[in-house]
Amino acid sequence: GNSVTQMEGPVTLSEEAFLTINCTYTATGYPSLFWYVQYPGEGLQLLLKATKADDKGSNKGFEATYRKETTSFHLEKGSVQVSDSAVYFCALSVSSGQNFVFGPGTRLSVLP
Amino acid sequence: DGGITQSPKYLFRKEGQNVTLSCEQNLNHDAMYWYRQDPGQGLRLIYYSQIVNDFQKGDIAEGYSVSREKKESFPLTVTSAQKNPTAFYLCASSRTGDTASYGYTFGSGTRLTVV
Numbered sequence A: 001g002n003s004v005t006q007m008e009g010p011v012t013l014s015e016e017a018f019l020t021i022n023c024t025y026t027a028t029g030y031p032s033l034f035w036y037v038q039y040p041g042e043g044l045q046l047l048l049k050a051t052k053a054d055d056k057g058s059n060k061g062f063e064a065t066y067r068k069e070t071t072s073f074h075l076e077k078g079s080v081q082v083s084d085s086a087v088y089f090c091a092l093s094v095s096s097g098q099n100f101v102f103g104p105g106t107r108l109s110v111l112p
Numbered sequence B: 001d002g003g004i005t006q007s008p009k010y011l012f013r014k015e016g017q018n019v020t021l022s023c024e025q026n027l028n029h030d031a032m033y034w035y036r037q038d039p040g041q042g043l044r045l046i047y048y049s050q051i052v053n054d055f056q057k058g059d060i061a062e063g064y065s066v067s068r069e070k071k072e073s074f075p076l077t078v079t080s081a082q083k084n085p086t087a088f089y090l091c092a093s094s095r096t097g098d099t100a101s102y103g104y105t106f107g108s109g110t111r112l113t114v115v
Helices: none
Strands: A003-006 A011-014 A019-021 A025-026 A031-038 A045-051 A056-059 A062-065 A073-077 A086-094 A106-112 B002-008 B010-013 B019-025 B031-039 B045-052 B056-057 B064-066 B076-078 B087-094 B110-114
Touching: A003 A086, A011 A019, A019 A106, A025 A086, A031 A062, A045 A062, A062 B087, A106 B019, B002 B087, B010 B031, B019 B031, B019 B110, B045 B064
Parallel strands: A011 A106, B010 B110
Antiparallel strands: A003 A025, A019 A073, A031 A045, A031 A086, A045 A056, A056 A062, A062 A073, A086 A106, B002 B019, B019 B076, B031 B045, B031 B087, B045 B056, B064 B076, B087 B110
């Protein structure tokens, strides 16, 4: 079946540090991959996406590249800010499927 | 602007009472979903609907019920049969058959507390 694995959190970084949150997936077919962000007390917001291999999604300084050979979609940001503190969810969708598959989420705390 | 509205944002319920959470969208999406999120946990699918007057159970449907009488609305009822209803509830919607391109759109959630 389809599944998403994310690195365990929480991740704690100092402001301006480099961020990587690992995400790997298992899927039948050719999935689209997504990163969602959830700020405290809020719903999930789409952060970025990639719909085919080697695509790079980017938004608000965050980037992730769809790597089919390693079945990965790692989230990166060169310099995090306190305002980036949130929970990040990796997810996939297969075009023939009915629902998303979400990873468990990774909590990021950025300290000033 | 189009979006999903969940209400209320905070809800308190006495044990043994049913309570209904509202979810309305004006995105013209066919599919709608309800998720439950517990503190420090991921998302668990309760129910989903891909078309008016039809819905399917998700992974944790016991103790919950839904209806889909209108395309825009997908209310969730938490019944007294739900053993541990205190949680954060998220509603989402998507275009049927196009989830892989556009993903889901989420509401801002309802936090339900049983007192």
